[in-house]
Amino acid sequence: MGKEVDAASVVEELRTVFASGKTRSSKWRIEQLKGISRFLTEMEKEICEAVREDLRKPFFESFTAEIATVKRSCAETIKALPKWMKPEKVGTNLLVKPASAEILPEPLGVCLIIGPWNYPVFLTLEPLIGALSAGNCAVVKPSEVAPHTSALITRCLPKYVDPDAVKVIEGGVSETTELLAQKWDKIFYTGNGRVARIVMAAAAKHLTPVTLELGGKSPVIVDSTVDIEAVAKRIAWGKWPSNNGQACVAPDYVLAEECAVPKLITSLKANLKSFYGENPQKAEISRVINHVHYNRLTGMLQDNETLDKVVHGGETDENDLYIAPTIVLDPPEESPIMQEEIFGPLLVVMTIKGVDQAIKFVNSRPKPLALYVFSNNKAVQNQVIQETSSGAVVVNDTILHVAVSSLPFGGVGESGMGAYHGPHSFNIFSHKKAILHRSFKADNGIRYPPYTTKKQKL
Ligand code: NAD
Numbered sequence: 164m165g166k167e168v169d170a171a172s173v174v175e176e177l178r179t180v181f182a183s184g185k186t187r188s189s190k191w192r193i194e195q196l197k198g199i200s201r202f203l204t205e206m207e208k209e210i211c212e213a214v215r216e217d218l219r220k221p222f223f224e225s226f227t228a229e230i231a232t233v234k235r236s237c238a239e240t241i242k243a244l245p246k247w248m249k250p251e252k253v254g255t256n257l258l259v260k261p262a263s264a265e266i267l268p269e270p271l272g273v274c275l276i277i278g279p280w281n282y283p284v285f286l287t288l289e290p291l292i293g294a295l296s297a298g299n300c301a302v303v304k305p306s307e308v309a310p311h312t313s314a315l316i317t318r319c320l321p322k323y324v325d326p327d328a329v330k331v332i333e334g335g336v337s338e339t340t341e342l343l344a345q346k347w348d349k350i351f352y353t354g355n356g357r358v359a360r361i362v363m364a365a366a367a368k369h370l371t372p373v374t375l376e377l378g379g380k381s382p383v384i385v386d387s388t389v390d391i392e393a394v395a396k397r398i399a400w401g402k403w404p405s406n407n408g409q410a411c412v413a414p415d416y417v418l419a420e421e422c423a424v425p426k427l428i429t430s431l432k433a434n435l436k437s438f439y440g441e442n443p444q445k446a447e448i449s450r451v452i453n454h455v456h457y458n459r460l461t462g463m464l465q466d467n468e469t470l471d472k473v474v475h476g477g478e479t480d481e482n483d484l485y486i487a488p489t490i491v492l493d494p495p496e497e498s499p500i501m502q503e504e505i506f507g508p509l510l511v512v513m514t515i516k517g518v519d520q521a522i523k524f525v526n527s528r529p530k531p532l533a534l535y536v537f538s539n540n541k542a543v544q545n546q547v548i549q550e551t552s553s554g555a556v557v558v559n560d561t562i563l564h565v566a567v568s569s570l571p572f573g574g575v576g577e578s579g580m581g582a583y584h585g586p587h588s589f590n591i592f593s594h595k596k597a598i599l600h601r602s603f604k605a606d607n608g609i610r611y612p613p614y615t616t617k618k619q620k621l
Pocket of ligand 1: 280335
């Protein structure tokens with residue numbers, strides 16, 4: 164950035180804009196949300212093309228996951244904003260009466276949003292909706308790993324929102340490092356845990372609050388009470404058509420009861436065939452983002468003990484950044500594929516004896532972002548919900564919780580800190596200010612010194 168953009172000046176400029184008060188009115192906030200929505204409508208084709216350049220993501224997938232989702236979010240936020248902005252009346256007590264109390268959401272100030280590459284529009288603009296609906300100024304830093312989308316957002320978004328209050332800054336590690344050195348009122352980061360630690364350390368210097376949207380290995384638990392064909396279809400859909408597994412909530416590994424495993428594998432394969440035909444490389448399916456991730460994933464696959472366990476797929480083509488949708492059955496627990504987040508087209512199926520073993524397995528690892536349980540047994544569903552910890556649980560499906568904006572979306576432990584979407588986005592970008600209104604009508608003399616013996620007896 165150094166040469167082109169001076170991070171300190173950008174922040175200073177935004178501080179002046181924020182101090183002017185222009186971002187506080189509901190009118191201004193709604194205009195920004197309408198602007199984001201118009202950007203998505205008018206630039207729909209260009210956005211889908213940029214995402215395709217970066218990820219070979221099919222247009223339909225970009226339209227649904229990058230565009231329609233964010234537009235719906237704008238519309239929902241516009242509708243609900245007057246209610247969210249209203250001070251919330253709360254009760255008081257005898258000690259302070261006569262009085263009234265309320266909680267007033269106020270904007271935090273100047274916010275930094277650092278986006279990832281895998282859903283480069285959705286995961287950059289969705290937090291921006293939160294920041295602007297709450298009345299903040301913001302700097303958006305899209306991921307350099309999706310360069311076409313990053314360039315498009317930088318070039319075009321400012322035409323649709325207030326360019327004085329919203330800045331888009333492109334860049335990689337050095338630019339982000341320079342941005343992180345500034346004093347922010349909020350940092351919202353989506354990405355991996357290693358960088359999250361860098362972000363949090365930078366934020367600590369200024370006591371800046373952070374929201375960290377991270378990842379991890381999201382498990383699927385399958386017992387023997389369910390229709391395995393229906394389950395396989397939902398797992399396959401959550402894994403491969405969702406950016407070819409490059410999604411933070413993609414099923415990472417499946418823990419399936421022994422008797423369900425053969426049918427599960429057969430059905431997963433059948434679904435892959437019906438989605439992509441005999442040769443998925445010729446089908447509409449996202450590619451691995453770049454050579455770094457390609458090498459990471461093929462490294463996992465080529466681990467000696469894992470390679471033997473491939474029961475489907477496994478084909479690779481580096482020139483095309485292609486790794487076939489692949490199923491690996493029962494790799495060793497210590498193998499890289501079972502130690503690291505996969506974040507790609509490989510799916511592991513592990514055979515387990517029962518739900519107790521599955522819960523123990525999940526609990527022996529970092530808390531996941533999402534956990535999926537397939538069972539028709541209510542007791543099993545409840546046991547999994549009660550005895551595990553994760554950002555979210557979906558019963559009898561995968562990844563759909565992301566689409567429910569009333570649910571907070573975020574992780575716990577190593578999968579993240581804080582949650583957003585819908586009202587939760589507004590909340591994390593607001594300070595809930597406590598306000599107590601007192602009247603002069605009555606004044607209880609007891610509180611004032613001198614604290615006489617008579618007073619102490621009251
Ligand atoms: P990435 O490489 O795009 O990095 C994310 C952001 O971090 C980028 O803007 C990048 O410029 C910045 N960055 C990279 N190195 C940095 C450094 N040293 N200092 C400062 N900033 C730096 O994305 P990624 O991390 O590869 O994303 C994949 C991870 O993100 C996975 O773990 C995935 O599960 C997680 N993820 C989580 C969510 C969620 O909503 N919880 C969504 C998507 C991805």
